[in-house]
Amino acid sequence: MTKVAIIGTGPCGLSMLRAFQQGEEKGENIPEIVCFEKQKDWGGLWNYSWRTGSDEYGDPVPNSMYRYLWSNGPKECLEFADYSFDEHFGQPIPSFPPREVLYDYILGRAKKADVKKYIRFNTAVTNVVYNDNQFEITSLNKEKNINSKEKFDYLVVATGHFSVPYIPEYKGMNSFPGRILHGHDFRDAEEFRDKNVVVLGSSYSAEDIALQCYKYGANSVTIGYRNNAMGFKWPHGMKEVHYLDKLEGNTATFKDGHTQNIDALILCSGYLHYFPFLDESLKLKTGNRLYPPNLYKGVVWQDNHKLFYLGMQDQFHTFNMFDCQAWFARDIIMDKIKMPNDSEITKDINEWVEKEQKLEDPIQMIDFQTEYTKDLYSASNYPKIDFELIRKHFKDWEHHKEEDIMTYRNKSFSSPVTGTVAPLHHTPWAEAMDDSMETFLKAK
Numbered sequence: 355m356t357k358v359a360i361i362g363t364g365p366c367g368l369s370m371l372r373a374f375q376q377g378e379e380k381g382e383n384i385p386e387i388v389c390f391e392k393q394k395d396w397g398g399l400w401n402y403s404w405r406t407g408s409d410e411y412g413d414p415v416p417n418s419m420y421r422y423l424w425s426n427g428p429k430e431c432l433e434f435a436d437y438s439f440d441e442h443f444g445q446p447i448p449s450f451p452p453r454e455v456l457y458d459y460i461l462g463r464a465k466k467a468d469v470k471k472y473i474r475f476n477t478a479v480t481n482v483v484y485n486d487n488q489f490e491i492t493s494l495n496k497e498k499n500i501n502s503k504e505k506f507d508y509l510v511v512a513t514g515h516f517s518v519p520y521i522p523e524y525k526g527m528n529s530f531p532g533r534i535l536h537g538h539d540f541r542d543a544e545e546f547r548d549k550n551v552v553v554l555g556s557s558y559s560a561e562d563i564a565l566q567c568y569k570y571g572a573n574s575v576t577i578g579y580r581n582n583a584m585g586f587k588w589p590h591g592m593k594e595v596h597y598l599d600k601l602e603g604n605t606a607t608f609k610d611g612h613t614q615n616i617d618a619l620i621l622c623s624g625y626l627h628y629f630p631f632l633d634e635s636l637k638l639k640t641g642n643r644l645y646p647p648n649l650y651k652g653v654v655w656q657d658n659h660k661l662f663y664l665g666m667q668d669q670f671h672t673f674n675m676f677d678c679q680a681w682f683a684r685d686i687i688m689d690k691i692k693m694p695n696d697s698e699i700t701k702d703i704n705e706w707v708e709k710e711q712k713l714e715d716p717i718q719m720i721d722f723q724t725e726y727t728k729d730l731y732s733a734s735n736y737p738k739i740d741f742e743l744i745r746k747h748f749k750d751w752e753h754h755k756e757e758d759i760m761t762y763r764n765k766s767f768s769s770p771v772t773g774t775v776a777p778l779h780h781t782p783w784a785e786a787m788d789d790s791m792e793t794f795l796k797a798k
């Protein structure tokens with residue numbers, strides 16, 4: 355029997371499991387599946403942990419999420435076509451839920467599909483080589499400290515790419531008397547109450563961690579961008595300046611000559627695509643971009659069509675794009691989609707990469723990733739969902755952010771699956787200090 359290995363049970367790994375289970379539900383003979391998860395529980399980044407550094411077995415903690423994290427895009431844009439928010443919660447809920455609510459939603463579908471039986475928890479994949487048309491996978495059962503070797507016909511890598519931080523060095527760091535951390539290790543904005551905080555970066559982590567610190571009472575928040583400023587209308591107490599030049603004692607000097615007295619430096623300088631367990635010939639090498647090269651349809655490894663990567667793109671679209679990728683991978687594995695010849699594959703990849711290289715602004719990027727997702731969607735039987743509405747929602751969301759970065763999470767969107775219009779949340783995001791699911795779901 356064909357054997358498939360899946361690595362990771364974040365949203366991508368769970369999409370892959372659900373794709374196979376949906377096939378089985380429809381009466382198809384699915385392959386034998388083993389899913390490896392190095393943590394003791396599922397949900398990937400959405401499975402929050404207070405831990406930073408190592409887990410109890412000495413393995414690096416992959417989690418990058420923090421307390422008080424709310425969805426930074428409308429939930430309607432990531433809704434599963436086969437499992438709506440209405441179905442899960444039994445009532446319409448607002449458009450920007452906190453982490454615990456999205457975690458509950460992700461797990462709701464996985465539980466309904468009964469896919470836990472495929473997962474080996476606390477089991478890290480430590481080595482993968484490809485020999486004689488098979489993947490030889492070495493894994494470590496961390497609890498029992500036992501290494502195992504097994505062979506598989508197909509491999510799906512769903513290990514995420516926002517877990518291993520990229521940490522740059524700046525002059526004066528070694529003698530800085532305050533706290534230096536990467537966003538990966540940021541857990542609770544309360545730690546920075548009354549502090550003067552500098553956040554480096556100009557993407558989503560910089561934006562959100564800076565706002566969190568402000569919201570939970572930092573004395574001042576200074577964002578240092580490297581290339582382009584985010585340019586939002588920051589509230590009083592926050593500002594954006596150009597790039598850190600050096601630290602001298604508690605003083606940060608920026609490239610534009612601006613100086614700031616600081617207590618903490620938070621590096622929101624992005625993450626590395628890091629696959630130390632994969633043989634060089636199988637390893638995706640890319641930065642965080644919308645179309646990583648060498649992946650046919652953003653999914654199939656160009657040099658070995660039995661290897662699949664899910665969710666390796668920079669992400670506007672998330673859960674339903676991961677689903678479209680998983681359904682596509684499933685249909686290749688189950689021989690329902692035929693891979694084209696090598697020159698067509700190269701041509702297809704090159705066309706997408708060329709288009710990606712011409713993108714100039716977030717609106718064009720949204721269009722690009724919507725087109726990419728629709729392209730995949732049309733190739734499989736992923737259930738009905740309105741990607742044109744999702745495209746429109748993303749563009750409205752971008753405009754809302756430009757209008758007011760403090761209020762964009764108070765807006766309401768309609769579901770691309772059920773058409774339900776989300777109710778407004780009982781408390782504006784800037785005043786909502788309690789992020790528990792219980793409080794979020796209360797009428798007031």
Ligand SMILES: Cc1cc2nc3c(=O)[nH]c(=O)nc-3n(C[C@H](O)[C@H](O)[C@H](O)COP(=O)(O)OP(=O)(O)OC[C@H]3O[C@@H](n4cnc5c(N)ncnc54)[C@H](O)[C@@H]3O)c2cc1C
Pocket residue numbers: 361362363364365366367390391392393396397398399400416418419420423424425426427432477478479480512513514515516517559631664665669671672673
């Ligand atoms: C701080 C932060 C906030 C975010 N907020 C949002 C948001 O609001 N909305 C949104 O849509 N997206 C958000 N994202 C994007 C996020 O990437 C996706 O939502 C999603 O978690 C990606 O799923 P994934 O399965 O690819 O990866 P992950 O969620 O990272 O899951 C990967 C899994 O693989 C496991 N794994 C890794 N290596 C191994 C190994 N060697 N062996 C076995 N198991 C392994 C990990 O333990 C983990 O469970 C956020 C990302 C970050 C970093």
Ligand SMILES: NC(=O)c1ccc[n+]([C@@H]2O[C@H](COP(=O)([O-])OP(=O)(O)OC[C@H]3O[C@@H](n4cnc5c(N)ncnc54)[C@H](OP(=O)(O)O)[C@@H]3O)[C@@H](O)[C@H]2O)c1
Pocket residue numbers: 423424425426427516522537554555556557558559560562563579580581582622623624625642669
């Ligand atoms: N729900 C939420 O609210 C939330 C919160 C945080 C993160 N997220 C998600 O997390 C994911 C990762 O986002 P991210 O912002 O961590 O990574 P990212 O989008 O890859 O951005 C990396 C940032 O690091 C900057 N950078 C790189 N090297 C640097 C250096 N040497 N000095 C200063 N800056 C440097 C880059 O600047 P340049 O542009 O100049 O290269 C860029 O702004 C995204 O999917 C995002 O949606 C969501």
